[in-house]
Amino acid sequence: MRIIFRFGGIAMLVAAIVILAVLPFATSFVEQWSRRDVELRSRLVFNSVRDQVSGLLARNDAQKVSALFERIASDERVLAIGYCDGQELRFPSRNMPPSFSCAEAARSDSESFSIVRNQDHNVLVSSFPLNAGGRRGHLVVLHDLSYAEQRGGEARNYLFLALAGVAFGAAALAAMIAAIIMRRWLASIRQAVEHARSGNAQPAVEENIMPLGQEIRDVLHELEASRRTIDAAHTDWNPATLRAALSNELSGSEVIVVSNREPYIHNRTESGEIALQIPASGLVSALEPVVRACGGTWVAHGSGTADRETVDVNDRVPVPPSHPSYTLRRVWLTEEEQDGYYYGAANEGLWPLCHIAFVRPVFREADWQFYRSVNEKFAQAIVAEAKREDPIILVQDYHFALLPRMIRDRLPRATIVTFWHIPWPNAETFGICPWREEIIDGLLGSSILGFHTQAHCNNFMDAVDSYVESRIDREKDSVFFGGEETLIRPYPISIEWPPTALEGQKPVEECRRIVRERLGLSPDMRIGVGIERFDYTKGILDRMQAIDVLLTENPDWHGNFAFVQVAAPTRSKLQNYRILQEEAEALARDINQRHGGDGYEPIKLLIRHHEPDEVFELFRAADLCIVSSLHDGMNLVAKEFVAARDDEQGVLILSAFAGASRELSEALIVNPYNAHAMSEAINRALTMPQPEQRERMRLMRDQVKERNVYRWAGQMLLAASRLRKQQRIRRLIARGRKRAAANA
Structure with a gap:
């Protein structure tokens, strides 16, 4: 009841503010209307006696002029009348205020009106130019405006009463509606909280109560998680804090990483043994520690000579070998696919195009066909690995420009975070690419598209603006394309801290001695x-x-x-x-x-x-x-x-x-x-x-x-978490509207 009274009180307060704001304008309108009415009356008086007064003044018949002015002033609306000959007031009627002088009246070559103060009320002075026997003067007609002020006050009172009645009725109606809504909300919240306490996963919510049961339970859970959420700007990021952040923000979410290069390669040596190699790759060294912290699945091209021998029947292998913490799913490519997709389109085309290092890009249509088909093959593998309809998918680098759109078409509820590990050139340079529109369309299948620097983000948005029909929001750094929004963000990549390779290192002086001896220095x-x-x-x-x-x-x-x-x-x-x-x-x-x-x-x-x-x-x-x-x-x-x-x-x-x-x-x-x-x-x-x-x-x-790299990953994944919550709220609103329309 307190909430309802507060709601009604707020409604009344708003109504009172509206009334106080409207009344001065209403009073002013009435007063202005009354003044225009008086001005019109003054014109009628002047037009009816102009010729007669002009003739009498020309003959200098003072007696008849005074008699005429007294007759005019007998009208209850006319206070007084007189003639201004220069600064001299002549033939004033008896009711002419003693304080009035011709200097107070506004006089010009055309009719004019002015307001003067007489004792405690306003007087309207109407001044009309008049030619009398070759001399020019002004006929002045004075009207008392106190009746206009009285009329404005009456209008203000009537309007106040009318608005107050309407406001009171609206507030009462709003309070009644609020009471009904709040009663249903409270019933739903009580039921949701009760089931949250009891641990019932599917609370039975009556159909006539707003469908908030499960949603409220989720909101309660998120509120508790938000209380523990790690602030990305003030956190000592490491694998433990990253796992805590993911546990709080993405609890139960499925994480899939996709890259061309795999983090672990199995090769067969000359002696016939299988050797494990960790490739020298900035991408792998940056991302592999992240996947260890996140768990999930890494989808990559199986390029090792013994890779097929180390996977199970589903092409999966647990990694790292010593302490498995996630799954590596390998995708197999033929030598022809590798030549066209990797060496051709990606590294002879996109790599020099983006790096602007004065090596001319090579664009072959056959290579692009392989690039497209390999992206399609990876999309199928990701869908096969996905255990939910809304996984978080981290797409890595320029080898998969088309992949986000292909995933989006298959998993429309997935949260796709794509990171472009190389520079993005300016729009003019990118424009030489024959497949520029298809690449942009593919990348805009992402929920979030990341680059190293803000300059690269700006270059990408300029390219979008130049080559595809879209709407770019520069304030939000986002692109609306095909009815969907993609956020464009800078995420400077880094390394793990402290680096694993630093463990077991000898002191610096010992390293100096060993290296110099090895190199003969x-x-x-x-x-x-x-x-x-x-x-x-x-x-x-x-x-x-x-x-x-x-x-x-x-x-x-x-x-x-x-x-x-x-x-x-x-x-x-x-x-x-x-x-x-x-x-x-x-x-x-x-x-x-x-x-x-x-x-x-x-x-x-x-x-x-x-x-x-x-x-x-x-x-x-x-x-x-x-x-x-x-x-x-x-x-x-x-x-x-x-x-x-x-x-x-x-x-x-x-x-x-x-x-x-x-x-x-x-x-x-x-x-x-x-x-x-x-x-x-x-x-x-x-x-x-x-x-x-x-x-x-x-x-x-x-x-x-x-x-460090954990902050890099944390920023992207927390951004994905916020985006998923926003999307869920939108879906809840859409579902509520749909149910409301069905019940109407």
């Missing part, structure tokens, strides 16, 4: 490292040329500085990658011949795959690390180097064209196309005092620690 040799795949986007040749300039312009470093370039062969089927490796080998030989001697080689080119613990050992032994990407989405090597340096020493030289430069601003930021500037940065790094190194490294380590 003197104990006091200064070392720089670069570690990545042989890829033309990484700027490997550019950093070698910078080393050449350094040794040319600073001969003191001869014999005192060596650069270790680790480069794992990749995509060797593609000509551009083979040529790059050949050019790197030739350039290293040339630099070593010109600047080396007596066993000294300024560049150590190590062309093989290195395991994570080997990579971290090199990082810890180095004085500097060069990341000279010509164009990169993020670059995790830069963050791994920072994470490896728990001694807070070493200098990171980082390309301005890597996404990591937006976060690791304490690195020495360089333009990799400028060999001279890079050589100066290398020289500065080699001569940088230890306190400055420590200050820079400490800030970067704090950044990588706070913004």
Whole structure:
């Protein structure tokens, strides 16, 4: 009852505010209408006596003018009348206020009206120009406006009573409706709470009560979960906090990850044994710890020579092998499919298109047909793995631009989060792609589409705006396409913290000794490292040329500085990658011949795959690390180097064209196309005092620690959780409207 009275009181208060707001306007309207009526009467008086007054004034017949004015002033509405000859008031009627003078009246060449104050009421002065015997004057007619004010007050009172009656009736009706609604709501809530306490999964809710039973139970559960929800901005993210966040926000949800590269590869060795390999991939190193924390299923291409021998009849294998925590589902591709989809459309087409590294993209229709069919094959595998109609599906990278739409068509209630791990070019560059509309349509099948930086998000929305019919909401950073909304968000990817590869590492000084002995370097040799795949986007040749300039312009470093370039062969089927490796080998030989001697080689080119613990050992032994990407989405090597340096020493030289430069601003930021500037940065790094190194490294380590891979995953998954709740609310509203329409 208190709520009902409060509801009725609020309704009355709103009505009172409306009345108080309307009354002044109503009173003003009545007063203005009354004044216009008086002005009209003044005109009638003037028009009826104008000629007569003009003639009498021309003959200067004062007696007759005064008699005429007294007769006119006998009208109960006319207060007084007179004639203004300049500033002189002549022939005033007896009721003319003593205080009135011609100076108070507004006079002009046409009729005019003004209001003057007489004692305690207003007087309307109507002034009409009049020509009398060649002299111009003004006939002034005064009307008392007190009756108009009285009429306005009466109108205000009547209107107040009328509005008050209507408001009281409306408030009473609203209170009655509120009482009925609240009674039903309370009954439904009581029943839901009772069943929530008893643990009844399907409470029996009567048909004549609002269908809130199960919904209220869910809301109660979510309220409790929200109380424990982890704030993404102020959390020390690690596997435990990520699992807690998922438990609170996505309890009971199914999580499926899909990528081209699998996190574990089984290969058969020359001796016939099966060996396990963890691929050197930024995507895998970033995402595999996340899937461990989330559980669920990872769908990927089975590329290992022994992959088929290690799966069950459903092509599944539990991983990691030592402590299985999720399922790897392998998808098989023929060599022809691999050539067309992976090497052709993805890596000869989309990769150079997005990286803008001055390698011309190759677009073949046959490759695109394979790309489309492989995306279709993965869509079928995901649907087969899905145990619910609304799973959360994390789609990874440029190999699956069409996959989100294909999943959406099969699982319309799925929450699809797609992350594009490489840059997205500007709209003009993307426009050369023959399949631009199909790619955009495929990606807009996502619920959330993530990129590394806001600039990449902006580029994507510009491309959407240029090439497909859609509605873009720049404030929300979302795209409405085909009746559905896709959120476009920046999610800077990172690495796990602390890195697993750091476990068991020897002290930094011991790492320095081991690496120098292994590479045949003197104990006091200064070392720089670069570690990545042989890829033309990484700027490997550019950093070698910078080393050449350094040794040319600073001969003191001869014999005192060596650069270790680790480069794992990749995509060797593609000509551009083979040529790059050949050019790197030739350039290293040339630099070593010109600047080396007596066993000294300024560049150590190590062309093989290195395991994570080997990579971290090199990082810890180095004085500097060069990341000279010509164009990169993020670059995790830069963050791994920072994470490896728990001694807070070493200098990171980082390309301005890597996404990591937006976060690791304490690195020495360089333009990799400028060999001279890079050589100066290398020289500065080699001569940088230890306190400055420590200050820079400490800030970067704090950044990588706070913004680690678990935070990256947590942000995306919590965004998916919020989106799922919003979608459920929309469905509940739609269901309520449908039931209300059926009962009407």
